[in-house]
Amino acid sequence: xxxxxxxxxxxxxxxxxxxxxxxxxxxxxxxxxxxxxxxxxxxxxxxxxxxxxxxxxxxxxxxxxxxxxxxxxxxxxxxxxxxxxxxxxxxxxxxxxxxxxxxxxxxxxxxxxxxxxxxxxxxxxxxxxxxxxxxxxxxxxxxxxxxxxxxxxxxxxxxxxxxxxxxxxxxxxxxxxxxxxxxxxxxxxxxxxxxxxxxxxxxxxxxxxxxx
Numbered sequence: 001x002x003x004x005x006x007x008x009x010x011x012x013x014x015x016x017x018x019x020x021x022x023x024x025x026x027x028x029x030x031x032x033x034x035x036x037x038x039x040x041x042x043x044x045x046x047x048x049x050x051x052x053x054x055x056x057x058x059x060x061x062x063x064x065x066x067x068x069x070x071x072x073x074x075x076x077x078x079x080x081x082x083x084x085x086x087x088x089x090x091x092x093x094x095x096x097x098x099x100x101x102x103x104x105x106x107x108x109x110x111x112x113x114x115x116x117x118x119x120x121x122x123x124x125x126x127x128x129x130x131x132x133x134x135x136x137x138x139x140x141x142x143x144x145x146x147x148x149x150x151x152x153x154x155x156x157x158x159x160x161x162x163x164x165x166x167x168x169x170x171x172x173x174x175x176x177x178x179x180x181x182x183x184x185x186x187x188x189x190x191x192x193x194x195x196x197x198x199x200x201x202x203x204x205x206x207x208x209x210x211x212x
Contacts, residue, residue, distance in 0.1 A: 035063055036104045036128050037094050038204060040070035041087070043109025043135075044078035050108065050191050057197040058204075069094050078110040079117055079140075087118050091126060104129040104204050108191060109136075109167065112158075116140040124148045131157045131203040133190045134164050136171035144176040144210050155208030159199050161185045176212035178203070 038058070040051040048070035055068055071090045075082040091103055105127060107115040112135025119127055120140070124147035137158060147154040156177035160169045166187035173179050185193040 035067050035204065036102055037067050037069055037098045037100055038063065038104045038106060039091060039094065040068070041105060041107040041111030041114055042070070042073065043107075043111045045076050046108065046111070048072045050188075051106070053192050054106070054197055054200055058201065061201055066098065079113045083114050084117060084121065087114055088123065091118075091123065095126065102126050102128045104131075106131045106133070106200060106204070107135055108133040109187065111135065112137055113140050116145065119145045119147065119154065124154065127154050129155050129157075129204050129206060129208055131159065131200050131208070132172065132174075133159050133196065133200075134161065134167050134172065134187050136167045137174050138171045142175055144174045144212055146210060146212055153210040153212070155203075155206060155210050157199065157203030157208040159190065159196060161187075161190060164190070176210050178207070178209040 040048060040055070042048055042050055051070050055070070058068060059065070071087060073083050073086060075086075094103060095101065103126060105115045107113070107130070112132030115130055115132065116137060117140055119130075124145060127147065135158065144156045145154060156174055157180060158172050158174045158177050159180045159182065160167070160172035162169060162181060162183045163185055164187045169181060180199055182193070182195055185196065190196050
């Protein structure tokens with residue numbers, strides 16, 4: 001009888017251990033789904049290195065190297081057909097590399113304009129969250145584009161500063177978006193501002209909005 005009880009106890013223990021072992025990969029997989037890849041888009045005359053501070057901040061907040069990408073436009077003039085072609089190819093390559101279906105985008109200055117132009121010209125199905133920094137958004141549209149799925153709208157955060165003497169704040173406001181006005185940082189300084197970093201993180205985590 002004792003042997004039977006011992007055998008039964010051993011079987012129960014083995015069953016528990018087996019169930020724990022088999023459950024763990026599912027939990028682990030859920031934890032490693034991670035973020036959408038983030039595409040950083042610089043402005044006219046800028047370079048991808050301008051996002052160095054924000055990228056380092058996001059890495060400390062849990063974004064991995066293979067979730068962060070920064071395009072380097074060959075055409076530095078701002079919004080152009082060349083930039084649109086390059087951006088379209090770049091985003092497609094990132095999606096293929098990561099196996100994801102959508103990206104998040106952070107655009108500074110004209111980088112925001114390139115983002116909105118991309119979304120309005122066929123890219124709306126490939127974007128989840130958008131954060132613009134000191135971007136004169138109204139040069140492209142005054143209303144945050146919904147995207148291709150009205151049941152899963154693209155969420156926007158437009159951040160702009162009263163100390164930006166390059167882009168007036170009223171040009172940055174997007175109807176329907178989460179519009180955030182800050183002070184103390186100029187046009188380029190927004191790329192090196194801790195408050196902006198926090199707002200970018202929030203926007204990339206689905207903290208933007210689209211009431212359109």
